[in-house]
Amino acid sequence: MIRLQRVTKRFGSAAEALSNVSLRVDPGAMAFITGPSGAGKSTLLRLIAGLERPTRGRIQVNGHDLDRLSPRAIPGFRRSIGLVFQDHRLLFDRPVFDNVALPLEILAYRRPEMRKRVRAALDKVGLLHKEAANPRTLSAGEQQRVGIARAIVHRPVLLLADEPTGNLDPALSREILRLFDDFNGVGMTALIASHDVGLVESMGKPILHLEDGRIEARATTGQPA
Amino acid sequence: MRPGRRLLDTVPAWMEAHRDAARRSLQRRLQAPILSLISIAVLGFILALPAYLWVLLDNARALSAHIDHDPRIALYLDAVEPDTVAELEHHLESDARVERWDWIDADEALAQYRERLADPGLLDWLDENPLPDVIDVVPATTDPAALGALRDALAAIAPGAGVVSDDDWVRQLNSLHQLGLRILAVVGALLGLGAVLILALATASELRERQEEIAISRISGATHCFLRRPSLYGGLITGLGGGVFAGMLLLTGIALSRAPLEQAAAAFDLPFRLALPGASHLLTLLLAGLLLGWLGARLGSGHALRDAP
Numbered sequence A: 001m002i003r004l005q006r007v008t009k010r011f012g013s014a015a016e017a018l019s020n021v022s023l024r025v026d027p028g029a030m031a032f033i034t035g036p037s038g039a040g041k042s043t044l045l046r047l048i049a050g051l052e053r054p055t056r057g058r059i060q061v062n063g064h065d066l067d068r069l070s071p072r073a074i075p076g077f078r079r080s081i082g083l084v085f086q087d088h089r090l091l092f093d094r095p096v097f098d099n100v101a102l103p104l105e106i107l108a109y110r111r112p113e114m115r116k117r118v119r120a121a122l123d124k125v126g127l128l129h130k131e132a133a134n135p136r137t138l139s140a141g142e143q144q145r146v147g148i149a150r151a152i153v154h155r156p157v158l159l160l161a162d163e164p165t166g167n168l169d170p171a172l173s174r175e176i177l178r179l180f181d182d183f184n185g186v187g188m189t190a191l192i193a194s195h196d197v198g199l200v201e202s203m204g205k206p207i208l209h210l211e212d213g214r215i216e217a218r219a220t221t222g223q224p225a
Numbered sequence B: 001m002r003p004g005r006r007l008l009d010t011v012p013a014w015m016e017a018h019r020d021a022a023r024r025s026l027q028r029r030l031q032a033p034i035l036s037l038i039s040i041a042v043l044g045f046i047l048a049l050p051a052y053l054w055v056l057l058d059n060a061r062a063l064s065a066h067i068d069h070d071p072r073i074a075l076y077l078d079a080v081e082p083d084t085v086a087e088l089e090h091h092l093e094s095d096a097r098v099e100r101w102d103w104i105d106a107d108e109a110l111a112q113y114r115e116r117l118a119d120p121g122l123l124d125w126l127d128e129n130p131l132p133d134v135i136d137v138v139p140a141t142t143d144p145a146a147l148g149a150l151r152d153a154l155a156a157i158a159p160g161a162g163v164v165s166d167d168d169w170v171r172q173l174n175s176l177h178q179l180g181l182r183i184l185a186v187v188g189a190l191l192g193l194g195a196v197l198i199l200a201l202a203t204a205s206e207l208r209e210r211q212e213e214i215a216i217s218r219i220s221g222a223t224h225c226f227l228r229r230p231s232l233y234g235g236l237i238t239g240l241g242g243g244v245f246a247g248m249l250l251l252t253g254i255a256l257s258r259a260p261l262e263q264a265a266a267a268f269d270l271p272f273r274l275a276l277p278g279a280s281h282l283l284t285l286l287l288a289g290l291l292l293g294w295l296g297a298r299l300g301s302g303h304a305l306r307d308a309p
């Protein structure tokens, strides 16, 4: 599903945010990325989502070679991915429901089906009662969960989540990861970045540890390729 | 688990997507009514001016058509020898282009003139009759080319005669009308271009305010068409509003200027009537508004969405 070969990313003339990273995530797998702040976790996820281009190296995602993705193919590629942002990136000019519905609108879902799916996603993150609220009025953890609902509402084949539990208490964090695990169980591949080493290790999934832009495998069954 | 599957899979879904875009665009406009009304007002003003010119020109052409019904050629004979006059009369009898002709004797004309004067004594000051003998020709044709030919034929027989056909000023009016149309085309095109640029600017700045929404939509796989669709509907809404507003301005302007214009025309003995614009004028105005609104939105959104990632 994801394959990076000797990928390096450098922003301007700064030090390399990622150096020679190679990794593989098989279809249907679920893996975590850990590492200290500034290690390059967000950068790695953004590269895989095609939001940044690597300075060197090759990235393949879901059968696409990102370097050779034509502009016409980009929307289709992005629709197959769900993204949870570290800073949520919700739209404050519309209620929670509309935020979550956005990917479905892009996919031209019809109203009744859209409503059903948005409600289901909000229910899964425990925020069904907040569907009419403006996201501005929500707590940081609630906003984060709206972002998660938006990322999974269209049932993507690949979920890329950047600190999805950063603002959640331990119980909720575990619940969200279990939700991802459920989706993973029905075929969604997931790659999740997190600080919370203890929580991540308790999931019993492969872990890719990033340190200073380099992969250090300390995986249970993870595979630096 | 195959999210692309539903994309445009049915015509109803596609129509719903368009209806959503239109509704969303309308909602956004209603949320910021002042800005939208300014756009509509600008477009309305810009459309109303050439439309008003157009109606004036149309009415002026109706004026020339009115005159056309009864073309006349007058031959002033003061410097013409009697032989030539006889030749003229002979020609007038035989020329098929002549319906009939009347000899207006100078003395007769003076007598008639005297009757119309408030103080006929004035004419006694004159040593001799200043009026020439006149032949008033009523042509059998109203075709401008045939009239011109007849006129030339008469002038050739009597080079000294003053030949005045009242289709002269019809011709002048026609060429003025042509000139007016050309000016209208240039002014209209320039104003239209200005309107498109202003609306493009408005569309681009509106899109810039929605930058985050556009960024998120892009990341979620929105296509260029999807992102610009609400703007295009917005352009059509502005265009519709602008067209309606321009129509109201036009009707008001004509109602206000009708009396003074007709009075001024009456002072020149012109049977000028300013008719209210017909349905076709108003429909054209509406279509022009829609076209300009759409073009502006297309230009503006194309530009604004191009620089975005």
Ligand SMILES: Nc1ncnc2c1ncn2[C@@H]1O[C@H](COP(=O)(O)OP(=O)(O)OP(=O)(O)O)[C@@H](O)[C@H]1O
Binding pocket: A011, A014, A017, A035, A036, A037, A038, A039, A040, A041, A042, A043, A044, A086
């Ligand atoms: N757009 C950018 N421009 C310049 N430098 C950047 C940019 N994005 C990231 N970096 C740099 O790349 C390095 C890795 O950043 P990144 O955001 O990937 O770290 P992270 O592991 O996600 O950290 P955190 O846990 O704090 O989110 C950092 O040194 C950062 O300064």
Ligand SMILES: [Mg+2]
Binding pocket: A041, A042, A043, A086, A162
């Ligand atoms: Mg980060």
